[in-house]
Amino acid sequence: xxxxxxxxxxxxxxxxxxxxxxxxxxxxxxxxxxxxxxxxxxxxxxxxxxxxxxxxxxxxxxxxxxxxxxxxxxxxxxxxxxxxxxxxxxxxxxxxxxxxxxxxxxxxxxxxxxxxxxxxxxxxxxxxxxxxxxxxxxxxxxxxxxxxxxxxxxxxxxxxxxxxxxxxxxxxxxxxxxxx
Amino acid sequence: xxxxxxxxxxxxxxxxxxxxxxxxxxxxxxxxxxxxxxxxxxxxxxxxxxxxxxxxxxxxxxxxxxxxxxxxxxxxxxxxxxxxxxxxxxxxxxxxxxxxxxxxxxxxxxxxxxxxxxxxxxxxxxxxxxxxxxxxxxxxxxxxxxxxxxxxxxxxxxxxxxxxxxxxxxxxxxxxxxxxxxxxxxxxxxxxxxxxxxxxxxxxxxxxxxxxxxxxxxxxxxxxxxxxxxxxxxxxxxxxxxxxxxxxxxxxxxxxxxxxxxxxxxxxxxxxxxxxxxxxxxxxxxxxxxxxxxxxxxxxxxxxxxxxxxxxxxxxxxxxxxxxxxxxxxxxxxxxxxxxxxxxxxxxxxxxxxxxxxxxxxxxxxxxxxxxxxxxxxxxxxxxxxxxxxxxxxxxxxxxxxxxxxxxxxxxxxxxxxxxxxxxxxxxxxxxx
Ligand SMILES: Cc1cc2nc3c(=O)[nH]c(=O)nc-3n(C[C@H](O)[C@H](O)[C@H](O)COP(=O)(O)OP(=O)(O)OC[C@H]3O[C@@H](n4cnc5c(N)ncnc54)[C@H](O)[C@@H]3O)c2cc1C
Numbered sequence: 001x002x003x004x005x006x007x008x009x010x011x012x013x014x015x016x017x018x019x020x021x022x023x024x025x026x027x028x029x030x031x032x033x034x035x036x037x038x039x040x041x042x043x044x045x046x047x048x049x050x051x052x053x054x055x056x057x058x059x060x061x062x063x064x065x066x067x068x069x070x071x072x073x074x075x076x077x078x079x080x081x082x083x084x085x086x087x088x089x090x091x092x093x094x095x096x097x098x099x100x101x102x103x104x105x106x107x108x109x110x111x112x113x114x115x116x117x118x119x120x121x122x123x124x125x126x127x128x129x130x131x132x133x134x135x136x137x138x139x140x141x142x143x144x145x146x147x148x149x150x151x152x153x154x155x156x157x158x159x160x161x162x163x164x165x166x167x168x169x170x171x172x173x174x175x176x177x178x179x180x
Numbered sequence: 181x182x183x184x185x186x187x188x189x190x191x192x193x194x195x196x197x198x199x200x201x202x203x204x205x206x207x208x209x210x211x212x213x214x215x216x217x218x219x220x221x222x223x224x225x226x227x228x229x230x231x232x233x234x235x236x237x238x239x240x241x242x243x244x245x246x247x248x249x250x251x252x253x254x255x256x257x258x259x260x261x262x263x264x265x266x267x268x269x270x271x272x273x274x275x276x277x278x279x280x281x282x283x284x285x286x287x288x289x290x291x292x293x294x295x296x297x298x299x300x301x302x303x304x305x306x307x308x309x310x311x312x313x314x315x316x317x318x319x320x321x322x323x324x325x326x327x328x329x330x331x332x333x334x335x336x337x338x339x340x341x342x343x344x345x346x347x348x349x350x351x352x353x354x355x356x357x358x359x360x361x362x363x364x365x366x367x368x369x370x371x372x373x374x375x376x377x378x379x380x381x382x383x384x385x386x387x388x389x390x391x392x393x394x395x396x397x398x399x400x401x402x403x404x405x406x407x408x409x410x411x412x413x414x415x416x417x418x419x420x421x422x423x424x425x426x427x428x429x430x431x432x433x434x435x436x437x438x439x440x441x442x443x444x445x446x447x448x449x450x451x452x453x454x455x456x457x458x459x460x461x462x463x464x465x466x467x468x469x470x471x472x473x474x475x476x477x478x479x480x481x482x483x484x485x486x487x488x489x490x491x492x493x494x495x496x497x498x499x500x501x502x503x504x505x506x507x508x509x510x511x512x513x514x515x516x517x518x519x520x521x522x523x524x525x526x527x528x529x530x531x532x533x534x535x536x537x538x539x540x541x542x543x544x545x546x547x548x549x550x551x552x553x554x555x556x557x558x559x560x561x562x563x564x565x566x567x568x569x570x571x572x573x574x575x576x577x578x579x580x581x582x583x584x585x586x587x588x589x590x591x592x593x594x595x596x597x598x599x600x601x602x603x604x605x606x607x608x609x610x611x612x613x
Contacts, residue, residue, distance in 0.1 A: 115560050
């Protein structure tokens with residue numbers, strides 16, 4: 001039995017996971033223009049082997065009786081039930097902090113579809129893939145966010161977190177610099 | 181601190197991932213009699229069928245053991261545990277000492293005591309090596325027909341495997357329908373129809389009485405109650421699994437059907453924890469402890485055991501029985517209480533359509549169970565309503581139809597979601613990420 005040295009990456013991952021990407025939904029601003037839905041479809045098309053790509057964000061529209069337009073997408077749960085229930089391990093939180101899917105290894109057992117409390121994982125039978133929003137973590141800004149004119153979708157990332165903090169600092173500096 | 185884990189599967193992986201959130205320095209030693217890195221256990225039948233390659237079986241990335249600094253002792257079986265000495269004793273005689281021990285040994289297939297179970301060509305189907313032995317046997321071209329004894333989750337999985345390798349299959353089931361512990365008559369009938377379409381024969385309400393052998397001791401047929409013989413060259417024994425506890429005899433660890441644990445996955449012996457298919461834990465619907473042998477529960481047990489073994493104090497809130505088994509295009513799910521015949525007082529709502537069956541079971545204002553066949557949309561929402569036992573406030577028809585869920589239902593979704601984070605709910609003071 002030999003012990004192997006501690007991997008630093010594990011620690012870094014955990015730290016960075018706290019600050020990396022999060023997609024924030026500001027439903028009150030959503031106009032249901034469906035631009036995000038279109039952008040999503042295009043962004044995920046390459047992952048569909050034989051099927052027409054379907055968007056991984058949907059909008060529950062306000063009804064005549066009222067309500068608001070509600071964009072629905074993966075909430076990136078902390079103790080994510082879809083990760084817990086994944087039999088292959090293809091669904092896992094990656095270094096970006098987002099729960100992502102390796103569709104090459106998804107076998108379509110639908111265990112995650114059965115446990116997602118938000119109902120945002122869809123079963124694509126022909127491709128045997130349980131598709132959900134994987135955060136488009138390879139894009140600097142997720143395409144759905146990039147096209148959202150009313151800014152109902154926004155990202156928080158390590159970068160914007162730092163920037164927001166700087167702005168907050170400068171605001172505070174200005175306030176404290178004021179006489180009186 | 182020296183953590184020793186017996187078993188190397190979902191519960192063990194969950195435990196390691198928790199321990200390392202709390203303790204980066206302690207030593208973790210995993211002992212398992214299987215010679216593989218943790219793999220997706222249900223994938224063994226996919227592997228037989230050729231839809232998953234061996235290099236796609238790993239449950240975690242290759243570097244997982246190294247990144248989490250886990251030492252492994254694979255291919256070694258634990259013969260007994262000696263809590264007095266704080267040691268586990270391997271079959272080869274070697275001793276491994278621990279400060280804290282986790283028993284995550286899962287289940288072992290039940291082999292009914294019928295004549296001929298020692299026949300060559302008879303297999304169980306819970307381990308990768310079982311699948312390999314089976315495939316080697318079946319690849320010899322004398323195998324034309326196979327019989328699965330048991331038409332539960334594993335029996336049906338075997339069918340899927342055999343589909344890929346061109347063996348005529350018969351399922352023999354003691355109950356009067358397939359998946360009879362979770363499915364009602366209507367839904368089983370749909371599955372049986374789907375199986376028939378695929379050329380699988382289903383024999384229900386009958387028992388295998390004996391396995392008949394040829395002169396060389398190989399499987400030749402299965403004899404059913406009443407004398408009928410089903411000619412076959414291989415048999416899969418899939419009548420169920422039971423907790424793997426034999427090696428704990430004499431250890432003092434309290435056992436009922438499975439290992440008895442408290443809400444924090446602690447056994448009756450200090451510093452010995454247990455998790456996964458080997459334990460009895462709370463079913464939130466009955467409030468009673470029972471073995472629910474499914475992988476999400478095994479992983480969650482492991483998470484809670486891992487945090488606690490590393491010194492925290494978290495509680496496992498309990499789980500519910502779940503099944504998901506796609507049979508070709510026909511998906512099926514069962515959650516919670518699904519059989520209502522001997523349970524008066526429950527309300528049942530059913531929606532049927534072209535190859536679609538959705539049934540919801542309510543107990544007063546709460547959803548307690550569901551069967552979905554054909555249309556599994558938003559199954560997770562139902563699961564969380566059942567598990568959280570939140571009162572159902574939205575129009576029940578919306579839940580029943582599943583799609584489209586309108587605004588009202590989505591409000592319910594959000595309410596359910598707020599309670600979805602079982603670990604956080606259990607211990608609100610601890611940050612999860
Ligand atoms: C064919 C098949 C299909 C399935 N499909 C599903 C499904 O669709 N959904 C679902 O939720 N669940 C499914 N399951 C069940 C699921 O695999 C189990 O719930 C899960 O594997 C339990 O995990 P565990 O960590 O408790 O134990 P296990 O996965 O059983 O692992 C226990 C490990 O401990 C080792 N071990 C036992 N005793 C000793 C000893 N004395 N010394 C050393 N090592 C020992 C065993 O060899 C094994 O490697 C399926 C199971 C099978 C076999």
